[in-house]
Amino acid sequence: MAQSGRVRLRFGALLLALLVGISTRCAEARVIVEYPPTVSVGSPFIIRITAESPITSAEAVWQGRTIPLDLRNWNGMQVAAGLFGTQVGKVAPHEHGMRVRIVSPRGKKERMLAIRVLPKKYVEDRLSLPEHMVTPPSSVLNRIKGERVLTASALSTVTGKRMWDLPIERPVPGIVTSPYGRRRILNGQPRTHHGGMDFRAATGTPVRAAFAGKVILTGDHYYAGKSIYVDSGGRVISHYFHLDAIDVQRGDILSAGQVIGRSGMSGRATGPHLHFGVAIGGQMVNPEPLFSATVQSMLDKRAVVTIPVTAP
Numbered sequence: 670m671a672q673s674g675r676v677r678l679r680f681g682a683l684l685l686a687l688l689v690g691i692s693t694r695c696a697e698a699r700v701i702v703e704y705p706p707t708v709s710v711g712s713p714f715i716i717r718i719t720a721e722s723p724i725t726s727a728e729a730v731w732q733g734r735t736i737p738l739d740l741r742n743w744n745g746m747q748v749a750a751g752l753f754g755t756q757v758g759k760v761a762p763h764e765h766g767m768r769v770r771i772v773s774p775r776g777k778k779e780r781m782l783a784i785r786v787l788p789k790k791y792v793e794d795r796l797s798l799p800e801h802m803v804t805p806p807s808s809v810l811n812r813i814k815g816e817r818v819l820t821a822s823a824l825s826t827v828t829g830k831r832m833w834d835l836p837i838e839r840p841v842p843g844i845v846t847s848p849y850g851r852r853r854i855l856n857g858q859p860r861t862h863h864g865g866m867d868f869r870a871a872t873g874t875p876v877r878a879a880f881a882g883k884v885i886l887t888g889d890h891y892y893a894g895k896s897i898y899v900d901s902g903g904r905v906i907s908h909y910f911h912l913d914a915i916d917v918q919r920g921d922i923l924s925a926g927q928v929i930g931r932s933g934m935s936g937r938a939t940g941p942h943l944h945f946g947v948a949i950g951g952q953m954v955n956p957e958p959l960f961s962a963t964v965q966s967m968l969d970k971r972a973v974v975t976i977p978v979t980a981p
């Protein structure tokens with residue numbers, strides 16, 4: 670009797686310990702957020718969230734724009750990676766906050782991440798051009814205005830499903846003739862920083878999609894010439910300018926590396942080249958690092974915060 674009572678007591682204690690253990694583990698279910706504590710102005714960066722217990726949705730607010738994070742199942746957890754960036758000349762170099770929002774069956778949780786944007790020097794060129802090449806004639810101002818509305822609307826497309834992957838494909842094999850961030854001083858007037866990168870490309874060179882995604886806009890615009898805009902989800906939108914020919918149409922789903930057109934010098938271009946630009950959450954970023962980076966390598970220097978999600 671005494672023996673069996675002790676066994677029962679031991680069994681009871683074990684059960685209790687197990688239950689306590691389980692409930693403690695539940696109370697500690699976390700969302701782990703990895704992010705870079707410092708970024709250079711103009712450079713794209715990654716944040717990654719890992720949820721140990723099921724969550725419903727995740728998003729991040731950066732520079733006034735909400736970026737949805739696409740949750741994928743991985744090893745019994747949910748993982749999402751988001752691409753972010755800052756645009757040189759638009760975002761001041763100092764500490765900025767990124768708000769991360771997690772919705773789980775137990776409610777909503779928010780955490781503010783401190784990300785320090787560091788200054789970076791970009792090249793300046795002084796050029797003198799005939800005035801009519803610097804200032805567009807008044808007859809095209811309405812056309813330019815209309816095209817700005819179209820491109821602004823394309824750049825504000827929000828798709829939750831992540832179609833982008835890293836590293837991205839090179840759109841043409843040629844060398845870079847003008848990097849991102851270069852600033853022209855035309856006839857003494859400082860212009861905006863170069864929002865993309867220019868590749869050497871003879872007219873007719875096949876242009877490949879750097880990102881998988883969906884064609885959201887094509888057109889023949891005053892400045893950009895024949896151009897293609899591609900949405901890759903998570904507010905990652907890339908574009909290809911000054912094309913000679915466009916081989917895709919709005920609504921087409923592209924895989925990375927697919928030929929989408931031929932390069933040229935349409936629009937306001939002084940010679941044949943490809944201008945390739947990447948907007949992330951409305952910020953034109955430097956595409957260059959994306960040609961060699963992986964999600965993991967972009968998180969080499971990271972800070973980690975955890976958000977408990979089980980506790981109400």
Ligand SMILES: [Zn+2]
Pocket residue numbers: 847863865866867943944945
């Ligand atoms: Zn360019």
